Amino acid sequence: xxxxxxxxxxxxxxxxxxxxxxxxxxxxxxxxxxxxxxxxxxxxxxxxxxxxxxxxxxxxxxxxxxxxxxxxxxxxxxxxxxxxxxxxxxxxxxxxxxxxxxxxxxxxxxxxxxxxxxxxxxxxxxxxxxxxxxxxxxxxxxxxxxxxxxxxxxxxxxxxxxxxxxxxxxxxxxxxxxxxxxxxxxxxxxxxxxxxxxxxxxxxxxxxxxxxxxxxxxxxxxxxxxxx
Numbered sequence: 393x394x395x396x397x398x399x400x401x402x403x404x405x406x407x408x409x410x411x412x413x414x415x416x417x418x419x420x421x422x423x424x425x426x427x428x429x430x431x432x433x434x435x436x437x438x439x440x441x442x443x444x445x446x447x448x449x450x451x452x453x454x455x456x457x458x459x460x461x462x463x464x465x466x467x468x469x470x471x472x473x474x475x476x477x478x479x480x481x482x483x484x485x486x487x488x489x490x491x492x493x494x495x496x497x498x499x500x501x502x503x504x505x506x507x508x509x510x511x512x513x514x515x516x517x518x519x520x521x522x523x524x525x526x527x528x529x530x531x532x533x534x535x536x537x538x539x540x541x542x543x544x545x546x547x548x549x550x551x552x553x554x555x556x557x558x559x560x561x562x563x564x565x566x567x568x569x570x571x572x573x574x575x576x577x578x579x580x581x582x583x584x585x586x587x588x589x590x591x592x593x594x595x596x597x598x599x600x601x602x603x604x605x606x607x608x609x610x611x612x613x614x615x616x617x618x619x620x
Contacts, residue, residue: 396565399458399555400578402587410450411579412588415558416596417441418529433601436558438529439482451557452488454578456495458555459525462576468552470525472518473498476540479506484529492527503540510546518547526554531575533607534564541573542611563607571611 400407422435442448463469473496475485485492486502493500501516501524518524524544526537531554541551551573559565559577568575581600584592592598 396559396580397574397576398559398579398583399461399576402579402583407454408588410454412591412595414441414451415579415584416592416598417444418558419598419600421601432532432562434560436530436560437482438484438557442485442487448488449491452491452495455492455527455555458576458578459496459498462525462553462555466553466574468523470498471522472501472516472524474501474503474524474526474540474544476526476528476536477502477504477506478536482529485527503543505536505539510543513543514547518544518549520548522547522549524549524551526551528554528556529558531556531559531564531577532562533609534567534575535609535611537564537568537573538571538611541571563609567609567611
């Protein structure tokens with residue numbers, strides 16, 4: 393059984409301030425349809441933060457430290473970090489590949505989800521028995537992460553874990569966990585509601601939507617079931 397695992401403490405000054413800036417910059421009220429077919433009321437656009445001057449380096453440093461924390465906690469050594477090139481929406485963490493790779497001392501690969509041929513969907517070197525960490529901006533249902541995992545599995549490499557900046561708590565941990573993939577996050581919507589609601593509103597005039605539903609997905613045929 394895999395559980396929710398958040399790596400940052402919003403009560404600390406440094407992590408609390410940085411993550412408030414990230415969530416405040418990236419979270420927008422916008423109704424859209426998730427890949428599983430269900431609707432969501434909030435949109436997370438990481439581009440708005442990482443394209444700020446010097447902001448990307450600060451985030452890259454934080455992520456590199458948390459990657460090391462996962463290795464110690466899970467007793468695993470990642471040989472590669474996989475960045476997801478999504479077919480639509482934000483450009484994700486692609487602009488930070490060089491910085492995160494250097495700070496974590498891990499070789500990067502890019503998973504291009506819009507390429508149908510498996511060989512064309514992997515940029516970089518991937519070999520059997522590589523141990524890969526998926527790194528992405530947001531966890532919702534876990535669909536995009538699993539699509540990336542499936543491509544890596546086709547090379548007979550291992551994917552024990554994934555790390556996202558923000559977990560919207562709409563089923564990603566549970567859906568990925570059923571496939572044996574532990575999802576880590578820097579923070580989650582629930583943590584922000586409990587700890588940073590006042591700061592988020594005062595600085596950015598934003599709030600986390602409490603009404604988001606979880607979606608359990610059968611990844612084999614993409615059937616989503618809403619959990620009230």
